[in-house]
Amino acid sequence: MPLDLTPLSADHFDDWLEATRARLVTLRQESGMFVGEDAGSHVDAVLGDLLSAGHETETSLILTIGEEGTRIGTVWLAANSGVLIIVDLAFAIDPTARQLDELLDELRSLARRQHVGRLSIALHSSDIAGRAFVEGRGFEVASIQMLLEPLPSRAPRASGGLVVTPMTPERFTSFAAASEAAFAEDLVSSGRYSAEDAVVESHRQMELELPEGIDSDGQELFTAHVDGAEVGVLWIGVRRRGGRPHAFILDIEIASDQRRKGYGRDLMLAAEHEAARLGADSIGLHVFGFNTSAITLYESLGYRRVEERFLRTV
Incomplete structure (x- = not known):
């Protein structure tokens, strides 16, 4: 039975937002991209920008991923410049390869219906589940944020x-x-x-x-x-x-x-x-x-x- 992607209901939005904020903060801290309270401040800015009207924000689409009555996770989408952006992809269970394949098929179909030509997703180094989704499914690395910490004690040559x-x-x-x-x-x-x-x-x-x-x-x-x-x-x-x-x-x-x-x-x-x-x-x-x-x-x-x-x- 194919996956079922349905819009997140308004009465579940607050719980989703709280869990998503905690998840995004943790990913930023674990990857080392942000330190301490910086991670929370950055996530709050992102959430405030992309969800300015909360559940009613027209430029965002939050979908529940389910199969035969079992909730697999959620996917948060936005579109910009001909790209369907996967802002966040969170799983409640460990998805199978088949489920990840079907999720990609559903997202590709959604993109085509919206006349969008590309899918985009940004993943922190600690996002194991997200990386499982892109691996072997035709995604290519478009850009990379890199960090050197601490600075080594080496002088210019x-x-x-x-x-x-x-x-x-x-x-x-x-x-x-x-x-x-x-x-x-x-x-x-x-x-x-x-x-x-x-x-x-x-x-x-x-x-x-x-x-x-x-x-x-x-x-x-x-x-x-x-x-x-x-x-x-x-x-x-x-x-x-x-x-x-x-x-x-x-x-x-x-x-x-x-x-x-x-x-x-x-x-x-x-x-x-x-x-x-x-x-x-x-x-x-x-x-x-x-x-x-x-x-x-x-x-x-x-x-x-x-x-x-x-x-x-x-």
């Missing part, structure tokens, strides 16, 4: 000759334009956005991070040189994590004609050095799934995956 200095206002102008354009291209390549939506999203994030340009608070921008010639750029945003400074690499780039010379590793080590100088004892970054060479580099330096977003064509 002196033998590489790479020197990092604060970016000048003159260099910032061309950097900002190139960074915004490159990020838009990466959003399209990741499969998460259309070309038009990617331009809008990239500009939105640039304005959010750099409202005052190079003088924006909490933003550290650098150029990297070897023998006086620029070979790359580095942009670090200073966040708070567990009440302490946390460095987040917003952009790191080696010039195309300077790659495969070890400068990428040198610049990552320089980023660690700058993070420590800023008082941080952890550093994070975001990388797109198609950038396999960068992922290999980061993992070789000890970065671990704390959250991955998966995409699947319907």
Whole structure:
């Protein structure tokens, strides 16, 4: 008998919300993406944004997953930019492979009825059940959040000759334009956005991070040189994590004609050095799934995956 997906009733919403909040907080804490009360604050912001009208929020759909009268779990859905987003997938029992296959079939059918071309789900490293759902079912990694904690006590490699200095206002102008354009291209390549939506999203994030340009608070921008010639750029945003400074690499780039010379590793080590100088004892970054060479580099330096977003064509 096929699975039965039915809208969550209003009288069960409060219980679902309480359990979902607790689950999402735990996943963030267990993965290490957030520390202590930071996890709760982040989850509350997400819930407030995506469920602004509670059970009556028109942009969210919460479904109960059942089979022959047995409640298997719930799935919370939202749609954006041609993508059906699985915001949360929670199981009350350990689902069988057949049940996971049928759940995917039901979600694909729902997406097609809504004229949506892709499914998306973000999973923390500790979400074993969610990972069982995506494994072997055609999902691909679209993007990864990575974390290095604590910062290792290793200095920048002196033998590489790479020197990092604060970016000048003159260099910032061309950097900002190139960074915004490159990020838009990466959003399209990741499969998460259309070309038009990617331009809008990239500009939105640039304005959010750099409202005052190079003088924006909490933003550290650098150029990297070897023998006086620029070979790359580095942009670090200073966040708070567990009440302490946390460095987040917003952009790191080696010039195309300077790659495969070890400068990428040198610049990552320089980023660690700058993070420590800023008082941080952890550093994070975001990388797109198609950038396999960068992922290999980061993992070789000890970065671990704390959250991955998966995409699947319907």
